[in-house]
Amino acid sequence: MKEDKLTTQDKIEADNLLEEVSEILAPCIKCGLCKSLCPVFKVLREECVSPRGKIILLSDKVLDKVIFQCNLCGACEQKCPFGIKVPEAIRKAREAMVLRGRGLKSDKEMVESVKRYGTPFGKINNKK
Numbered sequence: 001m002k003e004d005k006l007t008t009q010d011k012i013e014a015d016n017l018l019e020e021v022s023e024i025l026a027p028c029i030k031c032g033l034c035k036s037l038c039p040v041f042k043v044l045r046e047e048c049v050s051p052r053g054k055i056i057l058l059s060d061k062v063l064d065k066v067i068f069q070c071n072l073c074g075a076c077e078q079k080c081p082f083g084i085k086v087p088e089a090i091r092k093a094r095e096a097m098v099l100r101g102r103g104l105k106s107d108k109e110m111v112e113s114v115k116r117y118g119t120p121f122g123k124i125n126n127k128k
């Protein structure tokens with residue numbers, strides 16, 4: 001869905017969610033301590049997928065698909081000296097992205113499959 005086709009309600013809800021994201025992340029001093037425990041960063045080794053990288057993007061109001069590269073494990077929140085609720089901010093940012101029509105295609109297909117077949121895996125053929 002293109003952004004210009006969104007309903008006013010969706011736009012308002014997305015804006016409100018992004019305000020909440022900003023409030024959650026405001027105390028972050030970008031120290032990077034949270035990076036050491038992030039399993040996604042450990043594998044991909046790119047700053048943009050680390051919790052700090054995502055915080056920098058979100059602080060600049062950039063809603064990139066990288067926001068979906070997080071398993072919401074909460075390790076960053078545990079490590080942060082301020083207890084910043086990074087996973088909560090990421091969840092809200094994702095919700096805002098979906099409301100703006102910028103969710104993942106694969107997630108959309110999974111939801112459609114659940115609605116249609118009652119399973120996220122598409123049509124299941126039980127015949128052998």
Ligand code: SF4
Binds near residue numbers: 081
């Ligand atoms: S979330 Fe916490 S640990 Fe991570 S960069 Fe910000 S202040 Fe540092």
Ligand code: SF4
Binds near residue numbers: 038069073
């Ligand atoms: S919640 Fe996301 S960003 Fe934080 S440590 Fe886990 S995978 Fe990394």
